[in-house]
Amino acid sequence: MKALNTFIMEDWLETYRFNSPFNLGESGGSPRSVKELLLGSGLSEKKSSEIFLDTLLNDSPNRGREDLRKLVADMHPGAQIDNVLITTGTSEALFLLFRYLSPKKIALPLPAFQLLYEIPSALGAQIIPLPIRFLEHGTPFVDISEWKKIIKENDPDCLLINNPHNPSGLVFEKTFLLEIKKLAKDVSCKIIGDEHYRFLSTDSEILGETLFDTSENVFITGSFIKCFGVPGLRIGWCVGTKKVLDSMQNEKNYTTHTVNPITEWISYEVLKNRDSHLFKEVKEEWIKNKLILKDFLANSQTVYGAVPVGGLVTALGFKNVNNQDEVDKLLKKLIDGGVFILPLSSMEFGQYAFQNEHEYNGLRLSFINKGYGFRLGLGCTSEKFSRALHEIERILLRNE
The missing domain is CATH 3.40.640.10 (Type I PLP-dependent aspartate aminotransferase-like (Major domain))
Known part of the structure; x- marks a missing residue:
């Protein structure tokens, strides 16, 4: 087995995940504690503590x-x-x-x-x-x-x-x-x-x-x-x-x-209990965040793309941007403004011939295929997710 190449996205994540006020670069859900997991699954705090300490x-x-x-x-x-x-x-x-x-x-x-x-x-x-x-x-x-x-x-x-x-x-x-x-x-x-x-x-x-x-x-x-x-x-x-x-x-x-x-x-x-409060909470937050994103994309002047059907990530593009230099400037603007999103280049978009086509079977294609955009994670509380999307729009519209 030959040596593995650098894990590109992980370098980005490690650089910004701990110091960005709005971290939308991750692919996981809203962070939860051990307490939230166990109590949301039906255990009492007393029982959880007993089992943990006796393990x-x-x-x-x-x-x-x-x-x-x-x-x-x-x-x-x-x-x-x-x-x-x-x-x-x-x-x-x-x-x-x-x-x-x-x-x-x-x-x-x-x-x-x-x-x-x-x-x-x-x-x-x-x-x-x-x-x-x-x-x-x-x-x-x-x-x-x-x-x-x-x-x-x-x-x-x-x-x-x-x-x-x-x-x-x-x-x-x-x-x-x-x-x-x-x-x-x-x-x-x-x-x-x-x-x-x-x-x-x-x-x-x-x-x-x-x-x-x-x-x-x-x-x-x-x-x-x-x-x-x-x-x-x-x-x-x-x-x-x-x-x-x-x-x-x-x-x-x-x-x-x-x-x-x-x-x-x-x-x-x-x-062991897929009818627990935890399961319901996770699903409800996900559905709510998809609706928030749907409304954002319908009204955004700066960003376009689709709400994920499943999972916690989607690939979005910048409106009226058609080269990598412009993309890099906008990505830097967002990160400097406190919103971390993952560049599509970190997922090696644009590496294959099909990703550089302008159309396919008569259908016009997006510059997202080339990597002119970012991966957005939905893993925030709904209140914070809404604020983060508002910040994306505000930062991108700001004249400097």
């Missing part, structure tokens, strides 16, 4: 505690406990899974979170882009017939679908997923469903669709930490066949070995 800091079971694995299995129809490996975040699950699969050619929607293509590339895989384009007014879209053609012509041995998609906010619906999954199986292609935002995939249901089935060529990675605003909890999972998970755990034994028992306990308490 033994020995190793957890290598595969994760059984009651937690059972809860994760229950979210994936047909899965059993042996089909679940608990990991230190989704990133570890993906890293171990890529190491096991060692794909020669991997097809995935682009643009994408850097880890999803960087690790396969470092393992020697050819990256096959499945284009996500942004229309003239910033709405993302996919041509499924184009994707099918690309998969048939390139014959990848691995297909990855990030759903809901980061950074477009697209949600791939069940019929779409079934078509793509059938094609992947027809060409004997392994399938990875990266479902980190599954808890925020739909306004009405607790969980969105999953690619999981009980066949040997389907693997799912996921977590709740971004949706619930607790990335510091570092909990994730991989769902797949026992044989593959055994191999992944063996490699995990050389690094993180097991997940912290306190982390596993908190995660169990969160997931």
Whole structure:
């Protein structure tokens, strides 16, 4: 495995996440404390304190505690406990899974979170882009017939679908997923469903669709930490066949070995009751922030784009801006004004030919495809999110 390239977005996040009054660069929800997690899940403060103070800091079971694995299995129809490996975040699950699969050619929607293509590339895989384009007014879209053609012509041995998609906010619906999954199986292609935002995939249901089935060529990675605003909890999972998970755990034994028992306990308490106040609060805040963003975009003189259908991020563009120098000036203006947003260049927009097209099948395309904009995170309290959007407009309209 060759050396990994610099994780571009993380350098931006680390520079500004702790010192910006309005941090809209993150991909997670409104930050929550341990107290908010546990009391929102139905525990009393007294009971939470007792369990925490009595928790033994020995190793957890290598595969994760059984009651937690059972809860994760229950979210994936047909899965059993042996089909679940608990990991230190989704990133570890993906890293171990890529190491096991060692794909020669991997097809995935682009643009994408850097880890999803960087690790396969470092393992020697050819990256096959499945284009996500942004229309003239910033709405993302996919041509499924184009994707099918690309998969048939390139014959990848691995297909990855990030759903809901980061950074477009697209949600791939069940019929779409079934078509793509059938094609992947027809060409004997392994399938990875990266479902980190599954808890925020739909306004009405607790969980969105999953690619999981009980066949040997389907693997799912996921977590709740971004949706619930607790990335510091570092909990994730991989769902797949026992044989593959055994191999992944063996490699995990050389690094993180097991997940912290306190982390596993908190995660169990969160997931055991999906009708809890916490689940309702997370969903309500997300829906409210989407409505706030919708109103902002309808009236903004400076910014355009679309509200995410799922997940906590969307890609927005600057109005009347058509070169990178102008974009860089506006990004600096926002950051200097106390609003941190993530430049699309940090997600390597504009690296592929399809991202530099002016139109596709007669449809005019946006400069967002080239990277002339920013990724916006919805992970604030609704009151603060509204104020942050107001600041974006005020700063960009200010003459200097």
